[in-house]
Amino acid sequence: AQSVAQPEDQVNVAEGNPLTVKCTYSVSGNPYLFWYVQYPNRGLQFLLKYITGDNLVKGSYGFEAEFNKSQTSFHLKKPSALVSDSALYFCAATTTSGTYKYIFGTGTRLKVLA
């Protein structure tokens, strides 16, 4: 079965420190990978995507993600965390098979401490 795993329910980091939110995937074929952020009582906002090409993808608000095919991972990173980055983060995957269906992870709550 295809799946996306976010192994950490919550990540705490001090403001100014680098942050990493982990994601691993299991999908057939070549994956399309996405990161989204959700603030309370709001919809998901797109941060970045990996389709093909460079393994390091840069996105909105200073976030980036590294695609690692051998480890089937797509971890979200930011060099210096802000308190305003505190939110719920979702990793998602789909494939080139064209079904248009996304598989979402269960989400990781990021808390950036001042």
Place this chain on the structure above:
Amino acid sequence: DGGITQSPKYLFRKEGQNVTLSCEQNLNHDAMYWYRQDPGQGLRLIYYSQIVNDFQKGDIAEGYSVSREKKESFPLTVTSAQKNPTAFYLCASMGQGSQPQHFGDGTRLSIL
């Protein structure tokens, strides 16, 4: 501005009642989706539609129904058969298959 509008933001359902959640998009996207979000469970797909007048069941379609009569609109009905409807419902749309999904701001449904 282009986007997805969900209404109402909050909705209350009485026992035995059907309720309909609205989702409208002006992004000219072909595909539309309904998700249910419960704490700690991420997003679960209820129904999706890739073109007008066609839709497919997702992972948790029981107790829900949809229609896709117009490209811009994809309403979700939560029927009385859905015994645990309390959740946050999110609508999304997408253009081509490699593009990100765009989300509305959700409808929170509760039972009276």
